[in-house]
Amino acid sequence: MEDAQDKHEPADGLGVGMVGYAFMGAAHSQGWRTAGRVFDLPLTPRLAAICGRDPEAVRAAADKHGWAAAETDWRDLIHREDVQLVDICTPGDRHAEIAIAALDAGKHVLCEKPLANTVEEAEAMLAAAERAAARGQLAMVGFNYRRVPALALARQMVAEGRIGAIHHVRVTYLQDWLVDPAFPLTWRLEREHAGSGALGDLGAHIVDLAQHVTGSQITGVSAITETFIRERPLPAGASAGLSATASAERGQVTVDDAALFTARFADGALASFEATRFATGRKNALRLELNGAQGSIAFDLERLNELEFHDHTLPAGSAGFRRILVTEPEHPYLEAWWPPGHGLGYEHTFAHQARDLVHAIASGNAPAPSFADGLQVQRVLAAVEESAATNSAFTVVAAQETTTTTAAAAVPAPAPVPAPAPVPATVSAREGRT
Helix, strand or coil, X not given: CCCCCCCCCCCCEEEEEEECCCHHHHHHHHHHHHHHHHCCCCCEEEEEEEXXXXXXXXXXXXXXXXXCEEECCHXXXXXXXXXXXXXXXXXXXXXXXXXXXXXXXXXXXXXXXXXXXXXXXXXXXXXXXXXXXXXXXXXXXXXXXXXXXHHHHHHHHHHCCCCCCEEEEEEEEECCCCCCCCXXXXXXXXXXXXXXXXXXXXXXXXXXXXXXXXXXXXXXXXXXXXXXXXXXXXXXXXXXXXXXXXXXXXXXCCCCCXXXXXXXXXXXXXXXXXXXXXXXXXXXXXXXXEEECCXXXXXXXXXXXXXXXXXXXXXXXXXXXXXXXXXXXCCCCHHHXXXXXXXXCCCHHHHHHHHHHHHHHHHCCCCCCXXXXXXXXXXXXXXXXXXXXXXXXXXXXXXXXXXXXXCCCCCCCCCCCCCCCCCCCCCCHHHCCC
């Protein structure tokens, strides 16, 4: 399609090509457009081309979000000379095919979470990432909540031993955008496209966060899942996944609406997880709490500039949870933003994600979360589904061998952030969030 230029990027530039332009495409566009204007980056991200199947819609998205060119075939996009990094924002059933092709074509890759729809696809993607790493190409998964400054601070505090050995991990991710039975059967409700429902959409986030913040991996789970509304109206016309108009025809929902599971971590901690899109009144309520021998940490995404911290080593008479307002320049990522007390929002996590990946590419260090991290999450999700299908039987999470691209690999982090320690009719898009 129409191009603004078709040439190699200059030495200080990084040409980005993105596949997908809906909700996540808009969020990633914002991140790429902003990162170089806020942070001092070793390479300048350039929005080279965006790809989608509808020529008019993708051209409109390109104009709206600042992309220089538009394509209608992702194969053409990954072979463009002005694209050095391919950002994948498609439904999960396309992740493996596009990521493997892009890596084999010599491109860096950023892939939205969850990494794939199946463990087998994720394994193939990791194998491609390892082949590409030997040639200097890097691959990262888009678990953007790692880049919330308060959660990055929580990770830092745990790594520093501020709460001691962790005994309990408690995580929930609650939304309500599917409660209406008239909400159409969009791709997020079809297993062949989404892989799973609330489990993969929301559960992938909280599994990754729990493992990242604790520095430990889940080794086994006991789970239950449920689909509350098993039949919905089909969309009338095109669907963007989070918004569509209902038709008179109906189809079967083939994914879970909610997933609950308990888990064991490798370091001995016990955990509980809940992911649902049926929690009335909850719009994007992700909450994480860690209870350790020397203290506790708690976080709520709906108050994302705050971190709750309890220091259990203080005298009982003065101990208790206190609020840390995470807006100081010494907090993770905050050195580049506003004066203390001026909070950030959801969209900033994508700028932080772009910032970290650009630094990794410039330095040649493995980024995090890696495809190995994404595979680990996929193995946990698979164990949850297996347990739920076998009357909640405790199910061991399949182990994977440590490779050069695992979470323990060195990561170029922002100055204040330490590298990870080894160890219904018409429905508005704002009603669903991941």
